[in-house]
């Protein structure tokens with residue numbers, strides 16, 4: 001166990017969901033004292049304290065930031081939904097307003113944390129069909145890039161001039177469900193198991209992904225490594241096409257059959273059956289972090305096959321949720 005996080009207080013805003021709970025376990029396993037800020041009490045039980053906030057206004061929760069070692073902000077309404085005007089509005093405001101109020105809180109206390117690690121999305125690059133995007137690429141067009149830009153702008157306006165700021169433009173995180181959701185892999189795994197995990201649309205759309213172990217190592221690096229600053233892509237170095245992703249997923253769950261789904265079927269089925277946005281399945285992107293490569297970051301699970309095997313093997317063998325299998 002690394003001693004650098006021992007007894008250090010880390011505040012995770014929006015930490016009650018899939019990624020927050022995974023990170024909270026990771027940090028607590030390394031001796032940190034974790035505080036989760038969220039509107040609802042986390043569904044999962046674990047080694048953290050919970051403080052309520054509304055993600056919009058200052059409240060007694062800000063005291064948790066005083067003398068904390070670091071802040072991680074993950075708050076944001078899920079994008080896995082039908083994009084009604086109300087949902088679009090909430091997707092934007094939940095990110096921008098929560099980021100702004102964290103900035104207000106930092107300005108209202110005596111001893112703010114020296115580092116703020118901010119979630120962002122690799123969807124900021126839009127949906128280029130073939131181009132491989134790095135941190136230097138142009139940003140994309142559409143709702144997700146618009147929201148991501150506003151989110152990052154809110155962060156830049158809110159982070160203190162004295163603070164080290166790290167932005168993680170994160171791709172699809174594959175991880176375990178620890179009682180707070182398992183992200184999109186839950187749905188894709190189910191489709192693969194029932195024989196529906198085949199080509200979607202053209203199948204060439206990029207699926208950039210990262211294993212939760214590497215995601216948590218990046219959060220930790222952002223918190224503890226003073227050389228890390230600015231914007232990074234958080235994604236494994238080997239993005240794959242949708243067809244290849246599902247082939248590996250079928251292999252991992254032991255299902256040889258994967259029926260294809262034509263675009264028109266996705267457009268109807270995603271809305272009616274999964275109550276989600278078909279474009280999330282029909283489009284994608286290939287992203288790779290140039291900065292992490294230059295800084296020598298070594299991914300523990302850089303290949304999709306091993307990453308999926310790790311997750312699906314462990315759930316099958318009953319290894320307890322949150323098991324600290326990797327450092």
Ligand SMILES: NC(=O)c1ccc[n+]([C@@H]2O[C@H](COP(=O)([O-])OP(=O)(O)OC[C@H]3O[C@@H](n4cnc5c(N)ncnc54)[C@H](OP(=O)(O)O)[C@@H]3O)[C@@H](O)[C@H]2O)c1
Nearest residue numbers: 014015016017018019038039040055075076077094170173
């Ligand atoms: N999972 C991925 O693959 C992935 C990839 C890239 C980026 N991200 C981003 O990373 C963040 C965390 O992802 P996740 O998978 O852990 O999502 P999640 O399971 O849906 O958790 C979302 C968190 O945000 C909070 N939240 C939801 N609506 C909110 C609102 N209107 N105002 C304030 N807080 C709100 C939730 O808590 P309460 O509802 O209790 O407040 C929860 O703590 C999200 O911003 C997501 O967009 C995720």
